[in-house]
Amino acid sequence: MRCAVVLLDVRRSLDAADEAELVRRTAAGDRRAFDELYRRTSPWLAVRLRRRCADADVVADVMQETYLAVWRAAGDFAGSATGGSAVGWLWTIAANRLVDAFRRRARQEKVPVAHAETTVPAAEDEVMAGRVGHELEQALLTLPADVRQVLRAMVLDGLSVRETSLLLGVPEGTVKSRARRARLALREALS
Known part of the structure; x- marks a missing residue:
């Protein structure tokens, strides 16, 4: 009987825990928290x-x-001080794994084409692509982490403002203002 009471207490404590708490317990090796x-x-x-x-x-x-x-x-999430949601962290992992799967599939499906004519891009186009790519990369690195998270969710993951809000655990207005700040900062850096 005592064992059933202990299990019931554990179940209640897991039910009361939010996802972030479950991740912290998982980091400590709690299999039941991971299952929940x-x-x-x-x-x-x-x-x-x-x-x-x-x-x-x-x-x-x-x-x-x-x-x-x-x-x-x-443990990486449990020790982070970013204030992001556990669900957002989980989605980021899943989205990255999905991109990896798409890349693996693309590599496997690549079949060399024999005797195909290849077009070589103009030297000016290559220089511009390299310059813009480098400038964009540098501009992205100057953005604050919270703004980059919004940009990643909305642009790379294709999420709506509402989905991004739920993912990051911030109000929709905050998502909109961070997206606007990102656009303005990138426009200024690239102009």
Whole structure:
């Protein structure tokens, strides 16, 4: 009977914990907290991944890789002082794993074409692409971390303002103002 009461207490404490607390407990090696985190977040994460990839096998692989990374790197989130949400951290891991899967697929599908005519870009185009790419990279590095997070979510992940707000755990108005600050800073840096 005592064992059942202890398990019930553990269950209640997990139910009361938010996702960030579950990640912290996972970092400490708590398997039940990891299971609860998976139970809460995997349906949502699977839906988000399916919106970006129709291949069920790729989504399943990305889910597995994501939660393996969460188990291994939970201490990285638990010790971070960025103030970001655990769900946002989880989505960032999943989005990166999905991009990796797309890159692997592209490399595997690349078939060398024999006797194909290749067009060589003009030297001016190569110089401009290198210059703009370098300037953009430098401009991105000057942005504050919170602004870069919004930019990454909205531009690279293609999320809406509302989705970005939920992902980062900030109000929609904050997302809009950070996106505006990013656009203005990048425009100024690149002009």
